[in-house]
Amino acid sequence: MTTKMKPAYDRLGAWLTADREQSAAEAKGAGALPDGAAYYNAMLRLQTTTDLTADQIHELGLAEVTRIRAEMETLKASIGFKGRLEDFFAFLKSDDRFYVPNDDAGRARYLTLAEGYLAAMKARLPEQFGRLPKSDLIVKRVEPYREEPGGAAHYNSGAVDGSRPGVFYVHLSDTRATPLYEIEGTAYHEGWPGHHMQISLAQEMIGIPAFRTQYGYGAYVEGWGLYVERLAKEMGFYSDPYSDFGRLGREIWRAIRLVVDTGIHAKGWSEAQATQFYTANSPQPAGKIKSEIRRYFVNPGQATSYKVGMVRILELRAHARKALGTKYDQRGFHDLVVGAGSLPLPVLETRVKRWVERA
Secondary structure (H helix, E strand, O other): OOHHHHHHHHHHHEEEEEEEEHHOOOOOOOOHHOOHHHHHHHHHHHHHHOOOHHHHHHHHHHHHHHHHHHHHHHHHHOOOOOOOOHHHHHHHHHHHHOOOOOOOHHHHHHHHHHHHHHHHHHHHHOOOOOOOOOOEEEEEEHHHHHHOOOOOOOEEOOOOOOOOOOOEEEOOOOHHHHHHHHHHHHHHHHHHHHOOOOOOOHOOOOOOOOOOHHOOOOOHHHHHHHHHHHHHHHOOOOOOHHHHHHHHHHHHHHHHEEEEHHHHHHHHOHHHHHHHHHHHHOOOOOHHHHHHHHHHHHOHHHHHHHHHHHHHHHHHHHHHHHHHHHHHOHHHHHHHHHOOOOOOOOHHHHHHHHHHOOO
């Protein structure tokens, strides 16, 4: 590592530093590059595993933003806040009650809250799933060497043999970028019954090619993570209305991604234009928004996978419920969706429809 890997990374870093002088003063999307439109369309196919065009994804995002804003307005009114939705966003971003102190005690409190939400969800998993993974789950702060303010929480899978648990990681270098009203939804997305469940179950599968136990399609993996945030609401979680608003904030965040990612790479949006749309429709802190926008510029298409996947899973569940009527079994549906490893969305659709036909 010291004689070969580090020198190679040093050379790469030096090249990036020198090459930056040739970059444009303002960030540009893929559409500004030679054959950029074709490249972006290929990335959308790769990330969503569908044939949805940039225009279709953009319009889906706009429609979802409008729908979720209406739900936010209703919840805001029930909370008793007087003022516009944008004023409520500003209130959430600025009021100290929604943030832990930016010190070790505050960070410890944040992690403890996340652990509590996960324990409560784990106890009720048998209501929704017939098969549970053997692998355990822990919550940790991201290591200092790779931590960044406003960085997205994420999941690292445990060892296949169960000797190391899965880890739900949280960036806590700046606690003002990690509001308390988002903890609950984040915990379900990354942990139980989100990524930890689906990835652990896949790793434990036997009798299939090894790649199916390890590979992950973004639209399936992230679509499931976003789906279970909503499933938790259906199960009666989010008893705190601010936490429920955080759930809606996380969902509109993914809808915003559809608009902003396609705006940047297919419609020529600037960083300022993307930031303006994001800020106008989200209660997330400014540091988080800045980090997200930069992520979209450097990883075209990836951010569209979450909402596209969630929408498709919900459509498949609605199809199964309508077709099966009283024979519909939610535990069976969930076991089916997470029971074959990560799949392209068209393959998942075929799997669900065959299940319905056999019922």
